[in-house]
Amino acid sequence: MPPLLAALLNxxxxxxxxxxxxxxxARRxxxxxxxxxxxxxxxxxPALAFDTILNAQVAAREAATLTLAxxxxxxxxxxxxxxxxxxWPLQTRRSVMASSTIWNSGNLGLPIALFAFGQSGLERALVVFLTGVIGTYILGPAIYNSGAGWRGSLRAILGxxxxxxxxxxxxxxxxGVGVPLGVSRGVHLLSQATLPLVLLSLGIQLGAAxxxxxxxxxxxxxxVRLIVGPLAAFGIxxxxxxxxxxxxxxxxxASMPTAVNALLLAREYGGDAQTVAGVVLVTTLGALVTVTAVxxxxxxxP
Structure with a gap:
């Protein structure tokens, strides 16, 4: 088995x-x-975002271009x-918009970037991840609360x-002030629980459904997520x-599957959670093929 394929499967x-x-x-x-x-x-x-931002390292100009792209x-x-x-019905349309756009740049994107490019690739992937973390919790509420006007969207985002x-x-x-060691360790410890719990949440949603x-x-x-996403990223x-x-x-x-956070947002803001859960599952399985091709x-x- 080729090394990169083995890494993806791992x-x-x-x-x-x-x-x-x-x-x-959820079934039991x-x-x-x-x-x-x-x-x-x-x-x-929030703990994961705080911990990652404090430790990320990349040139400011390149980070800005990656963020814009x-x-x-x-x-x-x-x-x-x-x-x-x-x-489609309004809530389904909003959920399609969110689930086709919010991709898994963290627990899949970061390790795969490390396997493919080494430490320098991981540092650049961290920029994408940080943009995604912050952007997800702006885009999601904005999509689901668009009917409430900009004031409702702003309140949701600031909350x-x-x-x-x-x-x-x-x-x-x-x-330039150092974070106290006790605080740094506490936040890091809390951040480490993020990815397992969001994945458990996905499984619970699917099991209950x-x-x-x-x-x-x-x-x-x-x-859109698996094909249009990477093609758009390439052209841009x-x-x-x-x-x-x-x-x-x-x-x-951009070739990563839909993030579990898209499901969390659908549940929090009354979206079509069944559709989002299905997209997460289909894209996660489909990514075995499409990410390998990418x-x-x-x-x-070039």
Whole structure:
């Protein structure tokens, strides 16, 4: 088996295992799904954002270009999904927009970037991850609360602690003041629980939902996420002048499946959680094929 394929499988199998445990627990036990989701949304994800921002290292100009390319890729997928999704009910359309756009740049994107490019690739992938973490909790509430006007969207965004955690980490880092060791260790310890719990939340949602029926919105959102996403990232990166490893890192990240956080947001804001859970599952399984194809194509990128 080729080394990169083995690395991809070694990343995907642990993810599937944790989600499967959540699925089995939901089938056998009566679990409060909302409590599990809110622990991730309001406690663990802010800790992960704070911890990661304090430790990330990358040149400011390159980070700014990567961030812009990331956001423009999001603009392409969310606009396309919104236009095509007009035929579906409002909550389904909003959930398609979110699930086709918010990708898993963290627990899949980071290790795969490390396997493919080494430490320098991981540092660039961290920029994409940080943009995604902050952007997810701005885009998600904005999509689901768009009917409430800009004031409602703004209130929803400001009510999420991950934004304040990220801003606090940036200020702390710029100030040059060291974080007390006890605080640093505590936040890091809390951040380490984020990824397992969000994956358990996915499994719990799927287990409680029973048999999953594939629907046209799921298929469309999955196609946008796995095919349109990396193609858009490639074109936008070329236009912005990204070449070599920065371009490859963004394209690889944009090929990741839908993030579990998209499901957490759908549950929190009354979206079509069934559709989002289906997209997460379909794209996670489909990524075994599409991400392998992207990795094989990376050496041929300019």
């Amino acid at each position: 990343v995907m199998v642990p993810v599937a295992l944790v989600a499967a445990i959540g699925y089995l627990l 036990l009566k679990l409060d799904q909302d409590t599990v989701a809110r622990l991730s949304l309001y406690a663990l994800t 990331f956001l423009l890729t999001w603009a392409v997928t969310v606009t396309l999904s919104g236009l095509v999704g007009r035929r 999420l602690p991950v934004l304040w955690a990220a801003l606090a980490a940036l200020v702390w880092r710029v100030s 029973g048999k999953l029926s594939i629907t046209p919105p799921m298929v469309f959102a999955s196609g 990166s070329l236009l912005l002048g990204l070449r070599g490893q920065p371009l490859a890192v963004l394209v690889l990240s 990795v094989a194509a990376l050496p041929y990128l």
